Amino acid sequence: MLDINKIYNQDCMIGIKSIPDKSIDLIITDPPYSFRKIKSSAQTRLSNTINSTQDKLNKSNLVKDYDHRIWAELIRVMKKINMYIWCSKDQLPELIQYFVIENKCSYDLIIWNKTNPPPTFNNKYITDKEFCLYVRKGGYCQPVSYESGKTVYYQPANVKDKKQYNHPTIKPLNIIENLIKNSSRPGDLVLDPFIGSGTTAVASILNNRNYIGFETNKKYYDICLQRINDIKGERYESVAV
Numbered sequence: 001m002l003d004i005n006k007i008y009n010q011d012c013m014i015g016i017k018s019i020p021d022k023s024i025d026l027i028i029t030d031p032p033y034s035f036r037k038i039k040s041s042a043q044t045r046l047s048n049t050i051n052s053t054q055d056k057l058n059k060s061n062l063v064k065d066y067d068h069r070i071w072a073e074l075i076r077v078m079k080k081i082n083m084y085i086w087c088s089k090d091q092l093p094e095l096i097q098y099f100v101i102e103n104k105c106s107y108d109l110i111i112w113n114k115t116n117p118p119p120t121f122n123n124k125y126i127t128d129k130e131f132c133l134y135v136r137k138g139g140y141c142q143p144v145s146y147e148s149g150k151t152v153y154y155q156p157a158n159v160k161d162k163k164q165y166n167h168p169t170i171k172p173l174n175i176i177e178n179l180i181k182n183s184s185r186p187g188d189l190v191l192d193p194f195i196g197s198g199t200t201a202v203a204s205i206l207n208n209r210n211y212i213g214f215e216t217n218k219k220y221y222d223i224c225l226q227r228i229n230d231i232k233g234e235r236y237e238s239v240a241v
Contacts, residue, residue, distance in 0.1 A: 082139025
């Protein structure tokens, strides 16, 4: 078994081999996205901005394909299937086919509805939402209030987090915290095989959960470690006072 409360700078397909069967309570993850390249003949400021964003994702390897055998490994290590997967619209059919049709999981679709999206352009709907597929088969799910049980989060794009942690697809901490509180208990073990800049680890620490994470990109791995060190320092200082 890998040490818990630690992030590993390695491919999750390698690292997960060291995690025993049925040892993980919850998985929250944001694997590399799959999207169709938007092409526009009109060179507007908006089209240039969107194309620039997609270029950043490509350069950061956040849209590269990944080993899809990871899903079977994640099922192996979970006590019961209990997983939140952030994904693009193009990835939804494949994920539903695998988890819902083939593995008979129940599911919900969590939506982050961005209240400040860029306007529509070139025969395209506004990009005002991100998807998170929640799949479970006996996994724990106990929202404690009407607010925490909602499946749509209405809030602006987290521009500040993106700038601070230099990660173009970072998810809002408050959403990840709510998912963790809804689907795990204090002391449970949370795994994120594509942990990026460390939001899942930070949310776990803030809510008294244990965690394991994998990140191959050394830049994001270092940012992740710094965030964890910072939040542990903040928590220590608050307790000491």
